[in-house]
Amino acid sequence: MKISNFTRLTGLLLVAGFFISCGSSKVNVDQLVADNKYDQALTEINNRLTEDPGQPGLYIKRAEITAEMAQDINPELRKDHYNRIVTDFELSAEMGANESHLATIDSLKQQYWKTEHNSGLRIFENNDGINVYETAKSHFLNALIIRPDAVSSYKNLAVAEFNLGNIDAAISSLESALDHSNEPSAELYENLGYLYLEKGNPAMAADYYEMANTDMTEDINLAYGLINAYISNSNHEAAASMLEILVEEYPDNANLRNVYGTQLYEITSNIMDDLKDAYEENDTSLAEQIKMEAVGMGEEAETQLIEAFKRDTTNIEYLESLAVFYNNLAANYLSIAKVAFEDHKSELRNRADKLINFATDYYGRLNEIHPNNSGYNSKLTTLNKLKNN
Template sequence: MNISSFTRLTGLLLVAGFFYSCSSSQANIDDLLANNNYEQAITEIDDRLQEDPSQPGLYIQRAKISAELASDTEPELRAEFYSNIANDFESAMEYGASPAQLSTIDSLRQQYWKEEHNAGLRISENEAQSERFQRAQIHFQNALILRPDAISSYQNLSVAQFNLGNLDEAITSLETALNFTDEPSAKIYENLGYLYLEKGNPTQAAYYYELANTNLTNDLNLAFGLINAYISSGNSKAAAGMLESLVDENPQNANLRNVYGTQLYELTSDILDDLKTAYSNENASLVERKRVEAERMGENAEEQLVEAFKRDTSNTEYLESLAVFYNNLSAKYLGLANASFEDDKNSLRNKAYTLIDFAIEYYEKLTDLDPNNSEYNDKLEVLQTLKERHNTSAAN
């Protein structure tokens, strides 16, 4: 009987001793933290979790310690600490964190993410560009370890990567951001369109620009991006269609008219190629239709280029657009005359030399502005030679 009682008493003492030991350990962790003995505190927490992993509060406490250690470490060395924080938060939730603890986790995650994200935004513009964007990139990457769903961090990371010349990484960052939102902003799509255009993939660029789905007449940056994508992919018809609407909405915009006129020339050139084929196939009805189409489209192109120049006569780009337009179109008509029906040859040649006269006029203007430009001088010399030959031939 005495032995039995002693045995039970011993058991009670052991249990009491176990709980006393745990209480002492908890107090010990607080003391360690108060004295900034973080490594020892983590060791103590690790030991307790090894005995009983289902303690959400300890995971949260260990995450806080990792955050303190990260704050005392250079940004490029913080990734491991942030990974530990993210893992501890996940473990706390897996082991049944209470509503209050879940609220604490959300608050801390937001706090730590915000500190890194804002650090990336605060990078001084007085630093060398490569160093500045390299540091910003590290901060945004750190922020995303804590909040992998932070769209704004992906966007800013993409900007840093682009400025560091890492085009593929910039694209990946934005496309990853798309996975975390059901309603991506037009800006993400616009930036992806721009990046793919820079990469030399106009088809994918157009895809993302079109997804932006905004009123293009109110967002010229987006409109120009999509137009550039169409132009780069050789889709002059789509580009011209957009430009027509934009010119109607912005009739005083010389740049729009200049680009529109250039794309109308590309369409004119395509029609003249079809006309040449129609001559080769001796398809008289198609020849007649294509000649009318080419005349109408060419006149429209000329009108837009002239209007652009009228709105800014000091702009050499618009002046050169006209010179190139007349030069290229004259070459098209000269080539067409050689392949045409005999009855059409004179009219096509006369059209070509009328265009040459205009080309000479505008290249002379260009050489007046830039006398040492060899390209302008060479073009002008060729055109004048063609005209002299034509005049000599006509006189004979």
């Protein structure tokens, strides 16, 4: 009996020793990480999760190791690493992560996002050149894998894409920022308006500029953007309405007056088309009304262009604006005179003659400044022929 009991005791000790031996052989994951043996650490974690996948803390640990590994490679190669990190965070939650685990996940997400986002910002601040924007783009894309709701990362990604010439991608980034914004800023709408204008879509540009809902008299750059959108979309009435407000607010701004005068001419030209239709339809009362409207609008356009030139007589652009205005409006009157009622023809031709004289004068000034400009010479030749006829 004693021998038998001793034998059983020995057997128990051997079994206990076996389990003690197995426990003591467990690899220390933290030590492997400290020794930069990331692959071995991941192998150990994967083995443990294969045995028991219901360990939320191990998924977090695996994500941390993957993040360490990501920092050892170029930012453009980190995408897969960050996707695995996000997957591990999700698996941790699915496997019953407690409040402490969830708090750790939130903290790590913020940490990893901040690392990538700030790296992109530092590149913007310290460097220039297309390669810089490629690298910054990679950082912001990485940041957005971790936090796909990060509005600031979308905005900065748009900056990188724009500087790389990727207008559509820049728009997409800002629209994503808009989707994730609870209270979108006026700046966000303005930037989208600008990008759509750059893309050649003035209608969308105008929509976004209008959504900015900013006092145009307080933000002259936004006002210019919206005006350009209207002009590009041939919405001259809307452009002129805004310019009228701005000219009242900034009466000494020569550029505003020059653009305003140009838009008023475009409106005048459209009115002249309506006048031609009224003549061709033999509508006497309508023709008289439209003729007066065309004269009034043309005179206001002339006033604004002259006022612009008065404020900066050295500006060739303003001088040329007047020359082109007089030349084009003269052509309008000559064209209308051909179909006008007989009792209107004399008045219309007289107006055309006066405008031709003014056009000749201003093109003559331009020709004196740039005597070798073939365009100015050609205009003068044409105008002199019209005067002689």
